[in-house]
Amino acid sequence: MTNNHLVIMAGGVGSRFWPMSTQDRPKQFIDILGCGRTLIQMTYDRFKGIVPDENIWVVTSEKYGEMVKEQLPMVPAENVLLEPCRRNTAPCIAYVSWRIKAKDPHANMVVSPADHVVLDINEFQRVIRASLEFTEQSDAILTLGMKPNRPETGYGYIQADLSTASARNREVYRVDSFREKPDVATAKRYIQQNNYYWNAGIFIWSVSTIVNAFRVYQPAISDPFEDLLPVYGTEKEQEAINKVYADVQSISVDYAILEKAEEIFVHPAGFGWSDLGTWGSLHERSRRDLYNNALIGENIQTYETNNCIIHCTEEKRVVVQGLDGYIVAEQDDTLLICKLEEEQRIRTFSE
Amino acid sequence: MTNNHLVIMAGGVGSRFWPMSTQDRPKQFIDILGCGRTLIQMTYDRFKGIVPDENIWVVTSEKYGEMVKEQLPMVPAENVLLEPCRRNTAPCIAYVSWRIKAKDPHANMVVSPADHVVLDINEFQRVIRASLEFTEQSDAILTLGMKPNRPETGYGYIQADLSTASARNREVYRVDSFREKPDVATAKRYIQQNNYYWNAGIFIWSVSTIVNAFRVYQPAISDPFEDLLPVYGTEKEQEAINKVYADVQSISVDYAILEKAEEIFVHPAGFGWSDLGTWGSLHERSRRDLYNNALIGENIQTYETNNCIIHCTEEKRVVVQGLDGYIVAEQDDTLLICKLEEEQRIRTFSE
Numbered sequence: 001m002t003n004n005h006l007v008i009m010a011g012g013v014g015s016r017f018w019p020m021s022t023q024d025r026p027k028q029f030i031d032i033l034g035c036g037r038t039l040i041q042m043t044y045d046r047f048k049g050i051v052p053d054e055n056i057w058v059v060t061s062e063k064y065g066e067m068v069k070e071q072l073p074m075v076p077a078e079n080v081l082l083e084p085c086r087r088n089t090a091p092c093i094a095y096v097s098w099r100i101k102a103k104d105p106h107a108n109m110v111v112s113p114a115d116h117v118v119l120d121i122n123e124f125q126r127v128i129r130a131s132l133e134f135t136e137q138s139d140a141i142l143t144l145g146m147k148p149n150r151p152e153t154g155y156g157y158i159q160a161d162l163s164t165a166s167a168r169n170r171e172v173y174r175v176d177s178f179r180e181k182p183d184v185a186t187a188k189r190y191i192q193q194n195n196y197y198w199n200a201g202i203f204i205w206s207v208s209t210i211v212n213a214f215r216v217y218q219p220a221i222s223d224p225f226e227d228l229l230p231v232y233g234t235e236k237e238q239e240a241i242n243k244v245y246a247d248v249q250s251i252s253v254d255y256a257i258l259e260k261a262e263e264i265f266v267h268p269a270g271f272g273w274s275d276l277g278t279w280g281s282l283h284e285r286s287r288r289d290l291y292n293n294a295l296i297g298e299n300i301q302t303y304e305t306n307n308c309i310i311h312c313t314e315e316k317r318v319v320v321q322g323l324d325g326y327i328v329a330e331q332d333d334t335l336l337i338c339k340l341e342e343e344q345r346i347r348t349f350s351e
Numbered sequence: 352m353t354n355n356h357l358v359i360m361a362g363g364v365g366s367r368f369w370p371m372s373t374q375d376r377p378k379q380f381i382d383i384l385g386c387g388r389t390l391i392q393m394t395y396d397r398f399k400g401i402v403p404d405e406n407i408w409v410v411t412s413e414k415y416g417e418m419v420k421e422q423l424p425m426v427p428a429e430n431v432l433l434e435p436c437r438r439n440t441a442p443c444i445a446y447v448s449w450r451i452k453a454k455d456p457h458a459n460m461v462v463s464p465a466d467h468v469v470l471d472i473n474e475f476q477r478v479i480r481a482s483l484e485f486t487e488q489s490d491a492i493l494t495l496g497m498k499p500n501r502p503e504t505g506y507g508y509i510q511a512d513l514s515t516a517s518a519r520n521r522e523v524y525r526v527d528s529f530r531e532k533p534d535v536a537t538a539k540r541y542i543q544q545n546n547y548y549w550n551a552g553i554f555i556w557s558v559s560t561i562v563n564a565f566r567v568y569q570p571a572i573s574d575p576f577e578d579l580l581p582v583y584g585t586e587k588e589q590e591a592i593n594k595v596y597a598d599v600q601s602i603s604v605d606y607a608i609l610e611k612a613e614e615i616f617v618h619p620a621g622f623g624w625s626d627l628g629t630w631g632s633l634h635e636r637s638r639r640d641l642y643n644n645a646l647i648g649e650n651i652q653t654y655e656t657n658n659c660i661i662h663c664t665e666e667k668r669v670v671v672q673g674l675d676g677y678i679v680a681e682q683d684d685t686l687l688i689c690k691l692e693e694e695q696r697i698r699t700f701s702e
């Protein structure tokens with residue numbers, strides 16, 4: 001029996017992909033690439049053979065609990081943890097970590113967002129296996145650093161100290177610093193310096209390491225979850241969580257732990273990762289036709305149409321003539337037509 | 352009691368307005384202007400006060416019989432005549448004329464397409480009343496000639512002999528000739544000559560006049576409908592019609608009668624008429640916003656969008672950014688986005 005656990009964080013609301021992604025069905029629950037699997041299902045698929053189903057945990061909003069159980073029926077229902085309100089990643093990770101600790105004090109964990117994509121699954125699995133091996137025998141907090149291919153301003157960066165590869169894994173380095181989303185000039189400098197990686201929000205650690213880190217750096221967050229040790233896995237768990245959760249500080253795990261802790265490592269990796277944070281990145285990750293159109297839907301015809309992303313439900317028949325560089329997205333009772341270069345305004349449109 | 356009758360020809364399939372207009376629900380049965388009434392309902396409305404409900408007749412395909420009865424419940428069910436197959440306007444008019452004759456030999460009739468629009472209802476009613484008065488007391492075949500405001504190549508033209516106004520109505524003239532859809536140069540010449548009018552397909556005549564004209568000029572068409580005189584209005588009518596209809600020649604009333612008969616007159620008129628034969632004409636006839644967009648739907652938002660026609664079902668939320676000169680049409684399971692200037696290709700797209 002393995003002590004490997006996977007935590008899928010699935011509480012996001014994905015408002016940038018409106019109208020496909022809505023509060024009622026955010027991006028992670030959508031087959032956004034049109035491949036027959038939703039993003040959370042693809043996330044699950046990536047860990048096949050590494051983490052057994054009974055060790056998979058999903059933390060999500062209470063609103064999405066049923067959707068998780070429908071889309072991942074193999075995950076035990078009691079492993080789907082429901083947040084009564086959104087409190088960023090630190091409380092989410094604290095909750096699930098204590099919950100796992102209550103069941104398996106020797107657990108070794110990967111934490112992953114539910115709504116990212118990875119192209120090279122083999123390389124992803126190799127890196128994850130090596131990372132779990134690395135944290136199994138140490139108190140290390142390990143992050144994955146995506147090798148950047150452009151001066152992206154939409155991601156945070158991890159600065160690595162490449163002079164000190166770990167003796168136990170020559171691909172792992174100490175982290176010098178975490179950097180917030182940079183401006184273009186700064187991003188270009190990062191790329192040139194060659195020791196900056198995108199922070200993908202994928203973390204690997206043993207449960208005792210992360211629980212101790214919370215105790216040391218965030219006692220106000222760790223206390224309520226420590227107090228609940230007797231009720232985890234019982235009928236009282238949800239009610240008890242509902243009582244304390246709103247009072248926990250809303251803060252990211254990056255701020256709460258990673259930027260404060262000492263033993264932080266990064267495993268640089270390149271496995272075709274994207275957080276699918278923009279329509280542009282979705283366009284890039286999707287299969288495209290000869291005219292650079294990403295057509296996601298069963299029945300889409302285009303004429304004189306280039307560089308578009310057209311996304312609609314399976315039943316919909318769509319005919320598009322004469323568009324260049326547009327998003328056409330249709331979902332339920334909503335239709336969006338918008339220039340790709342104006343996609344940052346979609347959040348406003350959707351309000 | 353009046354002898355005025357109205358025949359609404361409602362058998363068209365309106366394929367140019369796909370996807371709103373489909374074989375299952377053609378244009379005349381759609382609220383295409385977004386005003387709360389379908390085109391056939393607006394056609395009915397235009398004759399209020401001129402023709403009583405019991406004298407209104409609709410000829411349509413058997414497929415659309417129920418739709419007619421739903422949309423015009425005040426028209427007696429037995430006045431909805433069903434064609435078992437499409438045979439152009441001459442057989443349609445012959446059928447309904449004999450049917451009316453069987454009930455009211457002194458009937459005076461207006462024949463009107465179901466899917467046109469008229470802006471100035473008062474002027475329309477004045478012209479129709481004068482026209483019915485004109486044909487009541489004569490054997491004249493009267494057509495309405497729309498005063499043209501542009502060298503349109505999509506309509507047939509009526510050449511009038513303006514030297515000989517009728518003594519009984521100084522607005523009515525003899526027809527010199529009917530002309531088919533012209534090329535641009537010819538259309539321009541027509542406009543300059545000032546005695547050419549668009550043929551709107553609206554005819555006024557007494558039932559004895561049109562029945563006699565069929566007997567004289569189209570005995571092969573008139574014979575089967577004459578033979579059915581004993582069954583009109585009985586249970587056997589539909590079956591009898593179904594037996595003979597397919598064998599009747601498919602030909603327009605223009606070819607079959609108007610171009611052959613002697614006593615043909617035209618009443619030039621200007622009441623803001625359009626056959627709504629193109630998206631362009633629909634755009635022109637619809638209420639437009641400051642940016643020359645015709646927005647037909649309850650919940651349409653536009654940004655940097657000009658000269659577009661956006662037509663969707665009431666429930667649909669639509670956001671359009673950055674389009675100029677496009678048709679966006681959404682109906683049931685189909686979405687069309689197409690440049691207005693390419694609208695003639697829509698028929699191809701829909702196949």
